[in-house]
Amino acid sequence: MNARPAWMALALLLALSFAASAQPAGDPAPLQFRDNAEEVRFHALTAELRCVMCQNQSLADSNAQIAQDMRREVLELMRQGRSDDEVKQFLVDRYGEFVLYRPAVERHTWLLWFGPGLVLLAGAGVVWHIVRRRAATVPAPGDADRAEGEQEW
Incomplete structure (x- = not known):
């Protein structure tokens, strides 16, 4: 009898037994x-x-x-x-x-808890600053006409 086919059959049998006993990934038995x-x-x-x-x-x-x-x-x-x-x-x-x-909420998690609010407040502050600066530099629409002495009728 040839020893080679016997070893191959034994290896195949072992591989199949391990495959049969292993639980497939992604398909576990439901929790009871x-x-x-x-x-x-x-x-x-x-x-x-x-x-x-x-x-x-x-x-x-x-x-x-x-x-x-x-x-x-x-x-x-x-x-x-x-x-x-x-x-x-x-x-x-x-x-x-x-x-x-x-x-x-602990000292090492403050940034996690309060960081989004701080970023939102900082963004609101930047928008407020930009709006204030533009409002100060742009003249009102009727100011140029009134400066020349014309009335708004």
Whole structure:
């Protein structure tokens, strides 16, 4: 008997067994919730968390593989009896504050919270300054005629 086909058959059998046992990406088994309260809490919590890969999608909305893994991690932490704040802190410790849609207002997040308002105020100040400067340099429409002694009739 030839040893080469036996090795090839064994390698093919091993490859097929690994492929059959692996869960396909993008098609995970749906999460099973114990009760309605757990499901409501889970959906509320994942809506407040950001997918670290998608950047602008919540964990609840993202279809990325890491988001699926993070959702499973959130559910596991919830089942361990952790509070919402503890689950969020676990994810912040692991992925950074970026994972929160609403990071805490702290000294190192002031620019994040107040930066857009400051940019808006600065823009309004620039517009106000430009309008004032133009109003001071442009004469009113009837001023030239009145200067020559003509009346406006």
